[in-house]
Amino acid sequence: MIRSIGIVGAGVAGWMAALALGRALPGASISVVETEGPDWSLGPFGPGETCLPGFEAWLADHGVEEGALLRAARGSFSLGTAFSGWAGQEADWFLPFGTIGAPIGTIAFHQLAARLRAGGQALRLADFSLAAIAAASGRFARPSPDPRSVLSSYGYGLDLDRAGLAETLRLASGLAPVGRFRRALGDAEITAVELQDGTQVTADLWLDCSGPTALLIGHLDSGWESWASWLPCNRAVETWAEVEGVPPPYAHAGAFEAGWQRTVPLIGGQSGALLYASAFLPEQPGAIPFVQGRRTRAWTVNVVALGAAAALVEPLHGYNLALLQNAITRLIGLLPAAPDGPEPAEYNRLAASEADRVRDFAILHYKTNGRTGEPLWDQARAAPVPETLAHKLDLYASRGRLPVYDEELFDPEEWIAVLDGQGVRPRRHDALADAIPEPQLRAHAARIREVIVDAVRRMPHHGATLREEGLLP
C-alpha cells in the first residue's frame, strides 16, 4: 500500500504526476523535490511543448481550466505539424489532427486516392483534411460535437510554454516543492533523497521526473536501450525568439542537412530547438548532448521513471506529453497493492511496447526521407529498421495496408499521412477500389474538397479565436 510518494523533478512531468496521483490517492502524502537547471523532464527540446488531441480532456478530468492554462502558458491552438524538407529538400507536407477524406463503403480513402493516382490524377492526401486546410489558411475554431458535421472531423492540440504549463499543473495540485535535490541514497533501491539543506525525504514509491539525467533510476539496475543507430540526432540547442502577431495554428519541423529545426509557436514568441547529429555538424554553442532510447525497466524496484527519464525520443509530433499522460494513467491503474507484486512487470511490458511503437513512428520519418546527396539522410534511408517497422513498411508498400500492434499511440491514418507525405506510394491499391467507376471516384473526392473548403472559408482566423477567448490583445 502506497502512503507516500516522492517526486524528483519539479517540471511538467513532476507536476503532472503530482496532480494526477494526488487526485487518485487523496490520503497519500506527495513530496516534490526540485532539481537544478531547466525543465528537461520531457527532453531538452525547447521552452515550448506541444501535445496531441486528448490532452484537453485530461486537463478537464483533473480540474485544470483550459483557458487558465492557455493564459498562463502563452498558449495557442494547434491543428498538427508542418513538415518541410523531409520528403525532399524542397518538399513540404502536413500531419493533421483529424481524419483525411472519407471512405466509400469499407474502402479507405487512401485506397481511393491510390486508384485516382493510377488513373493519372495527381493529389495530396492532406488536401482532404479539414485540419490541414484550416491550418494552411491560419484558421481555427473548436471542433463541433455534432458527428454529422464536417467540423467534427478534427481534434486540436495546444502549444504551450512549458514553464507556464508546469506552474499551472502545480497550482492545480495544491502543492509546493519541499526542497532542492542534493543526492539519492541507497544502492539496490532508493532509501531516501537528501535535500540541499541536509534533510532527508523518504517515500514508499519514487517517481523520477528529472529528465535525461535520470537522477534516481539512473542509480538502479534499470537498463537502457539506445536507439542511436536508428535516430541519429544527439544534440539540441534550445532557443526562444520574441515574435509579434498571431501564431500559426500548428508546429513546424524543418529538416536540414544535419538534422531538423523544431518550432512551437506561442503568443508573443517562438520556442525553438535545433536537433542535429554531431557527426554531421560542427558543435553549436549551447548544444545539449542526448541519446535517444528508453529505459529497459522504467519501473525498477521502488522507482518509476516518467517522461524523458523513461524514454527520450525527438519530438517530431506532440507525442512526448501523450506518452507521459499514458504512463501516469498506467501507473495509477497498477499502483502496488503489496510488496513484490506483479505490477512493475506489467507496467514495464506496456511501457516498453508503447515506447517502441513511438520509436518506430519517429524512425519512419528518417527511413522514408527524400533528401539525397546528404550523408545523414542517405544513411538513414539505407539503414535497417526494427522488424516491427519493417513489416509495416513492407505491407504498406505492397498495397497500402498497415497492421496495428498492441499499445500503438498512433492510428493507421496517422501513419498513412506520414507515409503519403513522404511520398511512399503502395505498389498496388485495394482491388475493391477498382470496382468503383472512375467518374464516381472523382466526384467523391471533389465533393469532399468542396465541403472542406466551404467549411474552412466560414471558420474564424486563429487570431480571431484567440482574441475571442481573451488570449490575444
Add this chain to the structure above:
Amino acid sequence: MLVGRILVVGGGTAGWMAAAALAHKFAGTRLAITLVESAEIGTVGVGEATIPHIRHFNATLGIDEADFLAATKGTYKLGIEFVDWGRKGDSYIHPFAAFGDPLDGVPFHHQWLATEGAGAFEDYSLPIQAARRGRFRRPDGDPYNYAYQFDAGLYARYLRAYAEARGVVRREGKVVDVALDGESGFVRSVTLESGETLEAELFVDCSGFRGLLIEQALHTGYEEWTHWLPCDRAIAIPCANKGPLAPLTRAAAKQSGWCWRIPLQHRTGNGHVYSSGFTSDDEALEVLLAQLPAEPLADPNKLRFVTGKRKRQWVGNTVAIGLSSGFLEPLESTSIHLIQVAIGKLLDLFPTGDWDPLDAAEFNRAMALEYERVRDFLILHYHATQRDDSEFWRHCRNMVLPDSLAYKLQLFRERGVVVQYREGTFLEPSWLAVYLGQHVTPRHRDPRAGGEGVAAALATMRADIAAAAEAMPRHEAALGMGA
C-alpha cells in the same frame, strides 16, 4: 487487378458465408464466384450460437434482422450461462457488456471487491439481469450488446439465396481430384466426380475438417492443442422446447466435458463435448440424454475433432475458412466468429494478380493471433476450477498453461488486472466474467478502491439495473412469438 474467378469448395456455414460476403463486396465487378458442394456430404453446421460480431456481418450484407430471425428460427442471445464450472452448483453468465460503472476512476470490479455487502457481481450487469428473468430488449443507446442463436443449416440456406441472387453460381458435385501447378504449387483446378473440371485463380477451402485443398492437396500441417483442450468428440441432438425461451446459451460442465443447450424458436439444440481419453462414447451419450429438457427430435449426431489450427491458413492461392482452418470447441460460441474474421481479413487482403506473398503472411499472422487468443480464453474455463470430482478435472486443474495465459492469470490472481490487447475477440469484461465467475479472486485490490460513498453508489446502481431489467419485455414477446 482483381483475380477473375473464385471457387469456394464446400457449402456449409463457412462456404455460404464466404460466398455471400464475396458476392456483396464484389457486386458490379466482373469477378465470377462459384461454389461447389455435394448434397451427399453432410455439413457439420458449426455453432448455432454466436457472439455480437455476427450482427456486423449481417448489417454489412444489408440483411434485415427480422427477416433473418424468421428465416433461421433465430432467438436473441444476451450471453452464455456457465453451470458447474468453477465448482459444482455454480452458475454465472458471460454477457456482452461491461459490469457496472467505474467509480472515482477505479475499475468497477475493484470497487465491488472492496465493498462489503455489495451483492453478486452479476447484479451489476443489465443483460445478465434481463437474461435471468427471461427478458430481452434491443439496446437503445444502452451499454450492452447482443447476439443470436439460430439454425446454422437454415442460415446457410438463407445466405445461399442471398449469394445466388447476386450472381454466385452453385455447382452440385463431389470433388475427387485437385490439380496443382507444377511450378508455383498453386491449385489450378478441381475435378468433380462427373469428370468436369473447375478452374479458378483463388480457391476458398470451406470443405470442413478434412481440408480438401489446404491439407489433402497442399499438406500444410496442423498444430494440435489437445494437451490444453483435451475434448475431442461431440454428440449433438435436438429436442423440443420446454418452458420459457432463454435469451442465453447454456454450457454445463460434466464429468469429462460439458453440455451445450441452445434455444431456438422451434427446438432446442443440445450437445455434449467430451474427451475420449476420459470417458466412453456410450457414457457420453448417457450424460447427454440424462440432461435433455424434453424429448429428442432426432437421432444423435456424432463428431470427432482435433483442437488446433492449420499451420498456415492461406497457402499459395488457397485460403482455408471454417473447420478446414482449425477447430476450437464452441464453448464461447466462436466458430462462426472465426469464419467471419477470416472472411474479413480475406476481403481486406484480397489478392491481386501478382500474388504478393506478404498478403498471405499477414493473413496467417493475424489469424494465428486470433486463434491463440480465443484458445487462451477457452483454456481458462477448464483450468480455473476447483472441481476435483473426476480425472478430467484434475487433469485440467494441473495442466501446464501456455505462457501467454499463465501471465494473464497470474496478474489477475495477484492484482485483479486484466491484460488487454488491441487485437483479439474477448475484451476485459469477458475475462472478468470468467475469472470472477470461476472464483479467481484477486489477492490484492486497487489501493484506491472502497472510498466513501462507494457502497451507496453501488446500491443505487444495483437497484437501477434490476428495475431496468424488470421493465423489459419477455424474450418471446421481443421475438413477436407471443408468450
